[in-house]
Amino acid sequence: MKIRPLALGLPAAAAAAVVAVVAVVALVAVLVSRPGGVPADGAGLRIVVSIPPLAELATRLAPPGSSVTVLMPPGRSEHGHEFTPGDLAHLARADVVVYVGLGLEPQVEKFLAQRPDKRRRDVCFATAVGILPTDHNHNHHNHDHDHDHDHDHEGCDHGGVDPHLWLDPILIRRLVPVLSGAVGAALKTSGRDTPEAIGALIQAEEDLDRDIAALDDEFRSALEPLRGIPIVTHHNAWGRLADRYGLRIAAVIRPIETAEPTPGQVAQAVKAIREQGATTIFVEPQFDAASARRIAASAGASVGILDPIGDGRWFDLMRTNLTSLLGASRENAAKQ
Numbered sequence: 001m002k003i004r005p006l007a008l009g010l011p012a013a014a015a016a017a018v019v020a021v022v023a024v025v026a027l028v029a030v031l032v033s034r035p036g037g038v039p040a041d042g043a044g045l046r047i048v049v050s051i052p053p054l055a056e057l058a059t060r061l062a063p064p065g066s067s068v069t070v071l072m073p074p075g076r077s078e079h080g081h082e083f084t085p086g087d088l089a090h091l092a093r094a095d096v097v098v099y100v101g102l103g104l105e106p107q108v109e110k111f112l113a114q115r116p117d118k119r120r121r122d123v124c125f126a127t128a129v130g131i132l133p134t135d136h137n138h139n140h141h142n143h144d145h146d147h148d149h150d151h152d153h154e155g156c157d158h159g160g161v162d163p164h165l166w167l168d169p170i171l172i173r174r175l176v177p178v179l180s181g182a183v184g185a186a187l188k189t190s191g192r193d194t195p196e197a198i199g200a201l202i203q204a205e206e207d208l209d210r211d212i213a214a215l216d217d218e219f220r221s222a223l224e225p226l227r228g229i230p231i232v233t234h235h236n237a238w239g240r241l242a243d244r245y246g247l248r249i250a251a252v253i254r255p256i257e258t259a260e261p262t263p264g265q266v267a268q269a270v271k272a273i274r275e276q277g278a279t280t281i282f283v284e285p286q287f288d289a290a291s292a293r294r295i296a297a298s299a300g301a302s303v304g305i306l307d308p309i310g311d312g313r314w315f316d317l318m319r320t321n322l323t324s325l326l327g328a329s330r331e332n333a334a335k336q
């Protein structure tokens with residue numbers, strides 16, 4: 001199946017549009033499914049991001065007339081996704097490329113390494129926020145699973161470090177200045193670093209930083225009363241978010257992201273849910289929910305949704321997930 005990358009069109013009017021959330025929402029709403037990569041006029045940049053959650057951040061920092069192309073379409077799991085040669089071709093034409101690293105997108109990393117280009121700015125999220133593949137503070141396997149599934153991604157070794165950086169608002173906040181720096185450098189390289197363009201970029205960065213800080217505050221205050229609440233997740237995407245805001249991951253349904261759980265893993269999940277008093281199992285839209293629903297039924301838990309990917313709108317994604325977590329906590333409180 002040919003997957004067509006999404007492009008986020010940027011109306012030129014959104015130019016000086018430092019304006020605020022309303023303008024930004026309108027801008028990101030221009031999620032159009034057309035072949036991406038061609039700026040509408042000579043003023044913009046071609047920005048390519050590997051996965052949907054990075055799209056809105058890039059869009060907000062992109063100068064007017066830019067295109068933001070998402071290589072992985074919404075609806076797919078970020079694990080084991082195969083990019084087509086056509087998808088990868090967008091990288092060759094990009095002014096700025098943003099990807100997560102830590103082995104999440106081995107094809108992207110390989111492509112960039114094989115085609116160095118001084119005019120292109122490559123932003124590796126993990127490197128930008130100082131998380132190294134050998135950093136074991138956030139080991140993928142801290143939930144009683146000793147399976148080694150890090151070899152799902154051929155040709156890369158991320159040492160089991162949790163790559164779901166975009167689900168932690170603080171890490172996203174730390175990415176923003178690096179991303180902004182890359183956009184500024186790309187403007188300079190292409191001779192488009194006018195005082196207006198740089199001024200708008202600085203303002204966009206400040207606005208984005210402020211909005212992420214506000215989102216972090218929302219998470220903090222909403223989840224503070226729920227410290228230590230046990231949750232069950234579909235795959236190992238939520239460890240960083242849980243650590244950041246004091247949730248506890250009681251079990252993970254798919255310890256190996258790219259495979260359905262074995263009967264033994266299902267039994268283990270049911271046991272963990274019962275023992276730890278988790279009341280909600282969070283399924284993810286990218287995976288089949290059948291096993292999770294069976295586990296919920298046998299453990300007497302309800303089913304909620306946490307989406308690690310979304311459709312390109314990072315703020316909406318995070319807020320929807322927060323609402324789901326709060327629903328689970330009410331469930332939990334009611335059962336206590």
Ligand SMILES: [Zn+2]
Nearest residue numbers: 078079236237
């Ligand atoms: Zn994941």
